[in-house]
Amino acid sequence: MNGRPEPDSPRPTTASAGGAAAAPEPKPAEPAADEAQQAAPAAAAPAAEEREQPQTAWSARRDLIDHSPRTMNFNGGSPSFGGGLVGGNQHGVSGGRVTGDVIMGTKTEIHYAIAGYSAPASASGEIPRTTLDRLAATFAADEEVMADLLERLRRDRVLVLSGARFTGRRTAALMLLRRLAAAPVRALVSDTGPSSLAEQFATEEQARGYVLCDLATRRDRPLREPHLLAAKDRLAERNAYLVVTVGPTAVLEDVPAVEWRPPVAADVLRAHLDAGPDPQATAKLLDLPAVTEFLERGHQLREVAAFAQLLTGHAAGSVTEDDVSQFSLLSLEHQVQEWFEEDESAVHLRDKAFLVALAAFDGGPYALTAELSDLLYRFLQETENPARVPEVPVFGTHIGKRLRLARAERFEDDEHTEWxxxxxxxxxxxxxxxxxxLLRELWTGHPSARPALIKWLRQLADDGRPLVRTRAASTVAILARTDLPSAMALVIEPWATSQRFRQRLVAVNSLTFAHLIGTPNIPRILDAWCEGDDARLRWVAVRSYGLIGPERPAEAMAALRGAVRRLYDDKPDDLDEAMAGELAEAVELLLLSPASDQVLAELREHLDRDRAVHDLALAGFVNACRRKEDDARYGTPLVLAWYARAVPGGDTAARGIPHLWRAALADPRATRHALDVLRDWILIADRATATEWALAALLPTLVTTPAEHQRLSHLLRTMPGEDGNPPPPVAARLLTTLPTR
Incomplete structure (x- = not known):
């Protein structure tokens, strides 16, 4: 998809901060939020609704595919979007499953004691030699790096290691002291004041090695070079050494810190297994598929050590293979729970907001994620203290440090925009x-955050950027998979009954995503809304049928037929043209979906049942015939390409497509639109030989009566070329393909 707008697509109301802009739409009235709408004059909402036009179903589906998250994307490892191509392009949505109950259901439970999984660093006191020996037996690191650090420590007596938590900083510090034979080793408490650091090295102490893990610094209490120089003098008097570990956000002034890079997880795992009771089993354990998957997910070293213990138990027969395979997910759940702990010293509220935003915009532009995370941060502050004015620092944590905390990574990739x-x-x-x-834990484990999250999602749903609206929908789908009643009542239903087409479209996408990740009862909801009296809910249901219908085409087509019959029965002389158009667009999407053959058969079977269904079938078919590959002006028509593929094998489409074409050309209500499409196809055929050959095969099948021959021959003889020029040369060639009548 190239992201170019359609005339009736929504126009962005804000700048495209993330590079993902919406297609044009008349600008709706402001403010957009529900609360602001309620405070606005009563006439504002009707005026906004009059001026706003709904984005076409085809354009909306394109945005859905372009901006869906990788866990719900056809191009991802586990497809949600569906597996059919027309004219070489992906379109339509079918029912893959991206996640099972193991992720979206209840939390994983492994009934196995994992000692020391998240054990804190030792408190102040001497570290036993047995502990150092045990760590040395399983230690793995780049020896060139260790040699360089060892030389610096020997020379300077003080070494500051900077790095993220759980990367092996403490173990590396202890191993450096052990290799220097700086024993005994004493651990200093982390809240030791930088200014009192030198006072920790009393002359009467026996220790020759000191380690201070996670030194607590603040802007008003930084670690300065004079602090280290004073410590170095004391250490030199006693022939002792000190290693200090600090986090990426530590406040340092003129301190030469060395960045610690963790060793490769596979090396650490091998070292732990080799040190276990059965080192001969190491190779066999490392070949397990669950081990390969675990190592590919970038787990922390503390998790690698715990996994090694689990594998040792598996080799001894005390741990099942299922426990081994689920350990990776269990580790992830533990990490998410730690992120949301109340302790602000570990993860600040602003960083928690960023984690939530990254979960919603995973794989999206970083600048956009950071922008919207600050919006959520404001809402969370209001929840914590409504009397306080929310404050967002203009300049915050560096992107690299922020992503390390989130166990995330930067990368460059193309983003779909209207340009x-x-x-x-x-x-x-x-x-x-x-x-x-993360989103499951947030929604079910921290209900107090729901008001801020809901307010945030509502604002995202009214954003001018399709990426933002699509990710709001995918986020709500995950919440619905976790707790459908709450998500429906608090988010989806308010959107579905909104006066704003844009918000209703986000409800459509939320239900679509929810269905595709296995949320139960979505079809039941759509069936009830389609049969109900609320026109807005019916609009949402019809749009949704076009997206999830390929999974159950017969049921979707039956629902659409029922809806159009009701439409004609209610006001036969004053037809709701807008809803009739929505129904036709739903049929269009279904025709250009992986279920195209089944939908085409449904249209043929019911074509002549009654006027309502007849009009619906022809309108949807002609709409589908307008669509081209890549939405390009002279792209290959998708239905024509479908016909060309069907003819050699004698597929049902080789008969069904001409049948509907003849019906459309013969129907007074559809003739003009059908002829317009044929003119467009002929102009494309003048530029593309493949299209000319396909059209040359189709046109003779459209002539079964003298009237049909007259209609097509007149078109080919009299149609103008582009810019008012005479008919294109291809028209004369195609005229020769018509049988004589």
């Missing part, structure tokens, strides 16, 4: 399951 593909700097979790687990 085509634009290269963007993006961010994503290293583990693609993180967004699903």
């Amino acid at each position: 085509g593909l634009v290269l963007q700097q993006k961010a994503r979790f290293r583990d693609e399951r993180a967004s699903l687990v």
Whole structure:
């Protein structure tokens, strides 16, 4: 998809901060939020509704595919969007499943004691030699790096290691001291004041090695070079050494910190297994598929150590293979729970807001994610203290440090915009399951955050950028998969009954995504809305049928036929043309979906049952015939390409497509539109030989009566070329293909 707008598509109301802009639409009235709408004059809502036009179903479906998250994307590892191509393009949505109950259902439980999984660093006191020996037996690191650090420590007596938590900083510090034979080793408490650091090295102490893990610093209490120089003098008097570990956000002034890079997870796992009771089993354990998958997900070293213990138990027969395979997810759930703990010293509220935004915009532009995370941060502050004015720092944590905390990564990739593909700097979790687990934990484990989250999602749903609206929908789908009643009552139904087409469209996408990730009862909801009296809910249901209908085409077509019959019965002389158009667009999407053959058969079977169904079938068919490959002006017509593929094998489409064409050309209500499409096809055929050959095969099948021959021959003889020129040369060639009548 090239992201170019359609005339009736929504126009962005804000700048495209993330590179993902919407297609044009008349600008709706402001403010957009529900609360602001309620406070506005009563006439504002009707005026906004009059001026706003709904985005076409085809354009909306294109945005859905372009901006869906990787866990719900046809191009991802586990498809949700559906597996059929027409004219070489992906279109339509079918029912894959991206996640099972293991991720979206209840939390994983492994009934196995994992000692020391998240054990804190030792408190102040001497570290036993047995502990150092045990760590040395399983230690793995780049020896060149360790040699360089060892030389610096020997020379300077003080070494500051900077790095993220759980990357092996503490173990590396202890191993450096052990290799220097700086024993005994004493651990200092982390809240030791930088200014009192030198006072920790009393002359009467026996220790020759010191380790201070996660030194607590603040802007008003930084670690300065004079602090280290004073410590170095004391250490030199006693022939002792000190290693200090700090986090990426530590406040340092003129301190030469060395960045610690963790060793490769596979090396650490091998070292732990080799040190186990059965080192001969290491190779066999490392070949297990669950081990390969675990190592590919970028787990922390503490998780690798715990996994090694689990594998040792598996080799001894005390741990099942299922426990081994689920350990990776269990580790992820533990990490998410830690992120949302109340302790602000570990993860600040602003960083928690960023984690939530990254879960919603996983794989999206970083700048957009950061922008919208600050919006959520404001709402969370209001929830914590409504009397306080929310504050957002203009300049915050560096992107690299923020992504390390989130166990995420930066990358560059193209983003779909209304101007085509634009290269963007993006961010994503290293583990693609993180967004699903995080949103589930947030919605079910922290209900107090719901008001802020709902307010945030409502604002996203009214954003001018299709990427933002699509991700709001995919986020709500995950919430619905976790707790359908709450998500329906608090988010989806208010959107579905909104006066704003844009908000109703987000409800459509939410239900579509929810169905595709296995949320139960979505078809039942749509059936009830389609049969109900609320016109807005019926609009949402009809749009949704066009997206999830390929999974159950017979049921979807039956629902659409019922809806159009009711439409004609209610006001036969004053037909709701807008709803009739929506129904036709739903049929269009179904015809251009993986279920195209089944839908075509449904249209043929019911074509002459009654006027309502007849009009619906022809309108949807002609709409589908307008669509071209890549939505290009002279792209290959998708239905014509479908016909060309069907003819050699004698497929049912080789008969069904001409049948509907003849019906459309013969119907006074559809003739003009059908002829317009044929003119367009002929102009394309003048530029593309393949289209000319396909059209040359189709046109003779459209002539079974003298009237049909007269209609087509008149078109080919009299149609103008582009810019008012004479008929294109291809028209004369195609005229020769018509049989004489």
